[in-house]
Amino acid sequence: MSNRRPLFSSFKVESEGAGLDPGAAAQDSAHCPWTRRGTPKAHAPQEVTESSENGCDGPPGGARETSRQLSREQIFVLISAASINLGSMMCYSILGPFFPKEAEKKGASNTVIGMIFGCYALFNLLASLVFGKYLVHIGAKFMFVAGMFVSGGVTVLFGVLDQVPEGPVFIAMCFLVRIIDAISFAAAITASSSILAKAFPNNVATVMGSLETFSGLGLVLGPPLGGFLYQSFGYEVPFILLGCIVLLMVPLNMCILPNYESDPGKHSFWKLIILPKVAFISFVITSLSSGFGFLDPTLSLFVLEKFNLPAGYVGLVFLGLALSYTISSPLVGLLSDEMPHLRKWLLVFGNLITAGCYMLLGPAPFLHIKSQLWLLVLILVINGISAAMSLISTFPEILSCAQ
Numbered sequence: 001m002s003n004r005r006p007l008f009s010s011f012k013v014e015s016e017g018a019g020l021d022p023g024a025a026a027q028d029s030a031h032c033p034w035t036r037r038g039t040p041k042a043h044a045p046q047e048v049t050e051s052s053e054n055g056c057d058g059p060p061g062g063a064r065e066t067s068r069q070l071s072r073e074q075i076f077v078l079i080s081a082a083s084i085n086l087g088s089m090m091c092y093s094i095l096g097p098f099f100p101k102e103a104e105k106k107g108a109s110n111t112v113i114g115m116i117f118g119c120y121a122l123f124n125l126l127a128s129l130v131f132g133k134y135l136v137h138i139g140a141k142f143m144f145v146a147g148m149f150v151s152g153g154v155t156v157l158f159g160v161l162d163q164v165p166e167g168p169v170f171i172a173m174c175f176l177v178r179i180i181d182a183i184s185f186a187a188a189i190t191a192s193s194s195i196l197a198k199a200f201p202n203n204v205a206t207v208m209g210s211l212e213t214f215s216g217l218g219l220v221l222g223p224p225l226g227g228f229l230y231q232s233f234g235y236e237v238p239f240i241l242l243g244c245i246v247l248l249m250v251p252l253n254m255c256i257l258p259n260y261e262s263d264p265g266k267h268s269f270w271k272l273i274i275l276p277k278v279a280f281i282s283f284v285i286t287s288l289s290s291g292f293g294f295l296d297p298t299l300s301l302f303v304l305e306k307f308n309l310p311a312g313y314v315g316l317v318f319l320g321l322a323l324s325y326t327i328s329s330p331l332v333g334l335l336s337d338e339m340p341h342l343r344k345w346l347l348v349f350g351n352l353i354t355a356g357c358y359m360l361l362g363p364a365p366f367l368h369i370k371s372q373l374w375l376l377v378l379i380l381v382i383n384g385i386s387a388a389m390s391l392i393s394t395f396p397e398i399l400s401c402a403q
Contacts (some may be wrong), residue, residue, distance in 0.1 A: 076256040077199045078207075081192045082214040083253060084148055087246040088185050089218025091155045092120070093322070094226035094238050096300050097314040102235055103174070106166040110301070116174045120182040121293050127186035132194075140191040141259050145250060147188030152246030154181045159239025195258075197399060205396040209333015212392065216326025216384075223318035231310065278401050281394050284347060288390055291358060295321075307373050320377040324384030332392040343393040350389030357383040 070078070095117075103113045131143060158177050164170045193208075200207040222242075229238040272278055300314050309317070336343050360379050363369040 073258050074199050076258060077195055078211070080144065080253045080257040081196055081211050083249045084144070084188045084192055085211055085214040086218045087148070087242075087249055088151060088188065089215045090222040090225070091151065091181070091239075091242050091246060092185075093219045093222030093318065094242060096223045096318055097227035098230040098235070098300070100301050101304065102162065103170075106162075106164075106170040108171055108174075112171055114298070116171075116178055118293060119175055120178050121289060123179045123182040124186045127183040128190050131187050131190040135190060135194060139259075140195050141257050143187045144191035144195075144257060145254055147184045147186070147191065148246060148253065149250045150184035151181055151188065152243045152250065154184065155243030155246060156240050157243075159236040159243065162235040203337055204399050205333045205336035205392060206330075207333070208395040209336070209388075209392045210330040212329035212333070212388070213326050216322050216329060219322030220319055220326055223314070223322075224316050227310075227314055227316075272401060275401055278398060281347075281398055284351060284390060285394055287351070288354065288387055291354065292387070303373075303376075306371060317373075317377060317380070320380035321384045324381040325388050326384075328385045328388040329392055332388045333395075336393050336396060340396070343397060346389045346393045350386045350391075350393070353386035354383060354390065357386060 100110075100113050103116070104110075108116070131138070135143060154177050158174075158181070161170065161173055161177065164173050196207055196211070197204060226238040229241065273282070299318070303309055303314050303317050332346065336346065357379050359367065360369070361376065361383075363371060363375075369375075
């Protein structure tokens with residue numbers, strides 16, 4: 001999730017290729033940065049937007065007139081995006097219930113375990129910026145399929161790390177595999193988000209929110225599935241099984257994902273980054289992502305020590321956060337598209353509620369509240385809803401700044 005979404009890379013293509021005069025877009029097909037391969041550019045769909053002086057206001061809700069019926073191409077795009085969201089998040093979240101315990105056995109300290117989790121987010125961020133810059137040269141479909149293929153392969157490799165000697169060798173291999181996985185995932189998500197922004201230009205929040213259902217579903221299924229597979233078959237099976245599932249999705253996406261071409265634009269991506277509104281939204285995304293990343297290595301150890309739960313049931317504790325995020329994301333996305341004026345309030349209250357949740361998660365010592373399992377699960381459920389309120393609203397806001 002938080003580590004999971006390289007948002008700016010996906011909108012970089014918009015800022016570089018689509019930062020044009022809307023009034024002239026209908027007159028010259030070259031103003032459309034993306035065209036369906038094999039389709040005459042004159043028939044490529046044009047996106048008409050209204051911009052304020054600061055360039056950060058998208059089209060008003062009343063101007064969103066889109067067909068309710070999806071085209072075949074749009075359906076295939078949704079299937080491909082859903083497959084990468086589901087598969088990648090299952091592979092990412094499967095580590096939570098049992099990997100910290102296994103890493104401790106191999107001589108890794110809690111700090112090192114946290115760094116193994118954290119390096120994923122760091123290299124995901126850096127790689128997404130690079131892939132966003134060169135997406136127009138590499139090609140969206142190739143980047144998507146190649147990223148998914150490498151991600152599935154390294155997930156299988158992660159399953160054999162228990163055979164590696166303990167100590168520095170094990171730790172180094174964990175870092176290496178996680179970094180490669182982060183880079184490959186960044187490639188796939190960057191391409192996916194860019195394609196979605198062009199396939200559904202007027203319903204970005206609704207589509208992104210709906211697809212977050214599959215991200216949340218991956219987070220829902222990953223921890224309990226990983227925990228029970230670990231209990232039943234050992235360390236290797238969870239990773240090998242999920243890695244093979246992701247690899248099986250590769251030929252499917254090669255067949256159904258449409259090819260898109262893009263023309264390099266003249267506007268700098270960094271001009272988008274330094275806009276005050278974008279800088280604030282990036283801070284929000286970074287803060288929420290850091291919070292989720294903090295839970296990955298610590299929550300399972302806390303539950304194991306505090307409540308003495310087996311690994312399989314630790315996965316069910318993660319379910320509270322992921323399930324609530326899954327259910328609320330499409331609802332927040334629809335609300336954000338239909339009532340754009342509510343986005344800033346969703347951001348504000350979402351972040352305030354999230355801050356309160358983290359204070360109660362432990363809970364904080366100065367609150368003098370006894371830690372209980374039911375309270376922990378309840379706070380995770382509320383945290384999932386508040387995270388959806390904050391994150392989903394950022395998609396259309398950044399896109400409006402890029403146009």
